[in-house]
Amino acid sequence: MSTAGQVWPRRGYVIGLAAICLLAFSVRLTGIFRGGGLYGLGNYDDGVHFGAALGLVNGLVPYRDFLLLHPPGVVLALTPFAAVSWLVGEPHAMAAARLSWMALGAVNAVLCGLVIRPLGRIPALVTALFYALCIGAVYVEHTPLHESAATTVLLLALVIVRLLGAGERIGRGHYVAAGLLLGISPVVKIWGVVVVLVVVGCLAYLRGRRPALTVLLASTASCAALCLPFFIAAPERMWRMVVVAQVNRRRVMESPITRLDDILGSREWEAARELVHHAVFAVVFLTVGAALVICLVRAELRVLAVLLISHGVLVMITPLWFLHYAGMSAAPIALVLGGALWAIMDWTGQRWPSLPLPLAGVATGAVLVLAIPMTRVDLGGRPFPAEALAQPLRDRPGCVTHDFPMALIQMDLLQRDIDRGCRFVVDLGGYSYYVTDSPDAKEPRARNRDWQAHALEYYRSGDAAIAFRFRAGAGFSRATARTIKRWPVIVEVGDFVVREPRPAPQR
Secondary structure, eight states, X not given: OOOTTOOSXXXXXXXXXXXXXXXXXXXXXXXHHTTTGGGSOOOHHHHHHHHHHHHHHTTOOBTTTBOOOSOSHHHHHHHHHHHHHHHHOHHHHHHHHHHHHHHHHHHHHHHHHHHHGGGOHHHHHHHHHHHHHOHHHHHHTTTTOHHXXXXXXXHHHHHHTTTTSOOTTOOHHHHHHHHHXXXXXXXXXXXXXXXXXXXXXXXXXHHOHHHHHHHHHHHHHHHHHHHHHHHHHSHHHHHIIIIIHHHTXXXXXXXXXXXXXXXXXXXXGGGSOHHHHHHHHHHHHHHHHHHHHHHHHSGGGHHHHHHHHHHHHHHHHOXXXXXXXXXXXXXXXXXXXXXXXXXXXXHHHHHOTTSHHHHHHHHHHHHHHHTGGGGTOOOSOSOOOHHHHHHHHHTOOSXXXXXXXXXXXHTTOHHHHHHXXXXXXXXXXTHHHHOTTSTTTTSOGGGOHHHHXXXXXXXXXXXXXXXXXXXXXXXXXXXHHXXXXXXXXXXXXXXXXXXXXXOOOOO
């Protein structure tokens, strides 16, 4: 490797990485406090994950005892927090989990820098800085979502095998450790199967078949060890939930430009003039495209290009689209940009030795300018009046049904429902994907008659019903919305209403 970018003193490099680590954590933390804070409703999926973990520590097995549409990785990671909730309460345990995910994001920023470190300290710092401020990464790392943990195990594996180095002093133990880590990726999110195969292919290209086979076998072993207990408990149900339900999801019609807007982080410029938004999108798109071409041309960087292409294809072809999917490609984009910066510094340094440092300064400035919208991004969702809503329910007998598990968690009532033997549901909306043999399976929820009937039957199984997430035309049909609205109000705080379900009319 060239010495381009190695001129930064070692002490300055360590201090720089530490500062970026702190910056990454701070950005994620301040973003959540602009909204509902650590105790807000937040993202729907984080409540699903924590609720599933609480069920698991109470002996309820995902797939066998309740619906879970993803592999068990994040649920397993959250089990310590779920167990701690017995001591400190569900809201505080959830807040600790959110803080831990922010810390994971800070670690991921450092790991991005460590992957690029063999090329030089300056490109490594710029890479870490880009990841720390990338909106896709920031969003998935403000609360327990899949993509952040999948990024961690990928980056750790790349650091352990020193992907951009020559492989000296990397022995079988390193490849085994990297494989064991990579095997966690499909356990976190099923897309991880592709990630494992891409990394194995890259290692075969760089180091030969034996290291690649070692990583593949180790990853298979760790994946099987974590997934097999759940599969043995409910093989048919786990297959239908994790694989069939995902493959058969109804496609949404976001344009490729919309997805790219989220992936590249330019969507956050929508608050500016339309011309500014389009200009930022064009500049970022062309910059990432040029960086990808540079990495494809330079043999030592080609693996970074393959990582970005594979992750990019995954997020572009997935049937549904949510902002947190952009977090899946955040690290590959950062690595490609860092690799391209090194290549440019290397090329210019051989001709104009004084130019690489100013170029690095320009790249750093560009990253900071792109991150300007991060100063106003709201990650926390709406504040949630948990105590006011929970107070009238604590002395009531029976069960509380819900369509937003985080509501029950913040009200500190989920464990109480488990103790009472209530019907355990953490993803009511997910049943619309799971009932794939229904004639309405490909229809939106509002037109899916089987799901409407299932939702009403579930709400009526309790003595109090929380229906916060859905409304007429957005989840509920008009008939379902009217039915729920006729139920008596138990407590109402702002837009949040808890109702007392009424039995279905006798026919």
